[in-house]
Amino acid sequence: MYFRVQSGLSIKASEWGSREDPLVILMHGGGQTRHAWGETGRKLAESGFHAVAIDLRGHGESDWHPEGDYAIESYKEDLISILNELSKPASLVGASLGGMVALCTTGDKEYQDLCTSLIMVDIGIYPNDEGSDQILNFMSSGHKGFTSLEEASQAISTYLPHRKRPTDNKGLEKNLRLKDDGRYYWHWDPKFIGSRSKRRGDYKKRQKEYALNVSVPTLLIRGAMSNIVTEDEVKQFMETIKHAEFVEIEKAAHMIAGDRNDIFTSAVIDFLRERRE
Numbered sequence: 001m002y003f004r005v006q007s008g009l010s011i012k013a014s015e016w017g018s019r020e021d022p023l024v025i026l027m028h029g030g031g032q033t034r035h036a037w038g039e040t041g042r043k044l045a046e047s048g049f050h051a052v053a054i055d056l057r058g059h060g061e062s063d064w065h066p067e068g069d070y071a072i073e074s075y076k077e078d079l080i081s082i083l084n085e086l087s088k089p090a091s092l093v094g095a096s097l098g099g100m101v102a103l104c105t106t107g108d109k110e111y112q113d114l115c116t117s118l119i120m121v122d123i124g125i126y127p128n129d130e131g132s133d134q135i136l137n138f139m140s141s142g143h144k145g146f147t148s149l150e151e152a153s154q155a156i157s158t159y160l161p162h163r164k165r166p167t168d169n170k171g172l173e174k175n176l177r178l179k180d181d182g183r184y185y186w187h188w189d190p191k192f193i194g195s196r197s198k199r200r201g202d203y204k205k206r207q208k209e210y211a212l213n214v215s216v217p218t219l220l221i222r223g224a225m226s227n228i229v230t231e232d233e234v235k236q237f238m239e240t241i242k243h244a245e246f247v248e249i250e251k252a253a254h255m256i257a258g259d260r261n262d263i264f265t266s267a268v269i270d271f272l273r274e275r276r277e
C-alpha cells in the first residue's frame with residue numbers, strides 16, 4: 001500500500017495483522033528498506049499487533065524528494081501524515097535513522113498523543129560520529145553501481161564480516177535497482193548521503209530536547225558489537241530518558257534485526273505485550 005503524505009510524496013508500506021489490533025510502525029535505518037522488517041512484521045501480527053513498515057522517503061519504493069530534502073524533521077512530517085491517515089496512535093520502532101525520526105516525533109509535545117511507546121533500535125539520542133561516518137562511507141562506495149548481485153553481496157560481506165553470507169543472492173534484488181546501463185544500484189537517493197553529511201550541527205541539540213520530553217514507555221535495544229551506540233551513548237540515553245529500559249543483544253552489530261532477528265523480535269514483542277496488558 002501507499003500513503004500520500006503532506007509533502008506530496010508517495011510512501012510505500014507493507015502491513016501485517018488486523019487493523020483492529022494495536023498499531024506498530026516500523027522504520028528502517030538509512031540505506032535500508034521496509035523489507036528489513038519482514039520477519040518482525042509477521043511475528044508482530046501473530047502476537048496480536050497491526051504492524052506497518054514504511055520505506056522512508058528517498059528509500060526503497062517511496063518517492064525521492066526532488067530537492068533532496070532528507071532532514072529528520074521532514075521524515076517526521078511524513079510519519080505524522082501516515083499516523084493521521086491511519087487514525088490511531090502507534091508504538092514506534094525505529095532503527096538508526098528511523099529511530100531518530102521516532103524520537104523527534106515522540107518527544108514533540110504537539111504530537112505526543114500519536115505515540116504510545118518508543119523502541120529505539122541501535123540508536124541513541126544521536127549516533128556515534130565515527131560509526132556514522134563508517135556507514136556513510138559504505139553507502140557512498142556503491143555510487144557507481146555493481147555489475148551483478150554477486151558483486152553487491154561481496155561488498156556487503158566486506159562491510160559486515162561477522163554476518164554469514166547467504167547462499168542465494170536473490171533477496172538482494174529488493175534493495176537494488178537494475179538500471180538501463182545493466183548495473184545494480186542501491187535503493188536510495190544519492191542526495192541522501194549529502195544531506196546526512198551536512199546535517200550535523202544544531203540537530204543534536206534538537207534531538208536532546210526531544211529526548212527530554214519523551215514520557216511514553218521507552219526501550220533502547222543495542223547490538224553488543226555496535227559501532228553506532230557505544231557505552232557512552234547508552235549512558236547518555238538512559239540518563240536523559242530516565243524511565244527507559246535497556247536490552248543488549250549479543251553477537252549483533254548495528255543491523256540487529258538482520259543479525260539476530262529471533263532474539264530482537266522477542267524483545268520487542270515482550271516489551272509491547274507488557275504495555276498492552
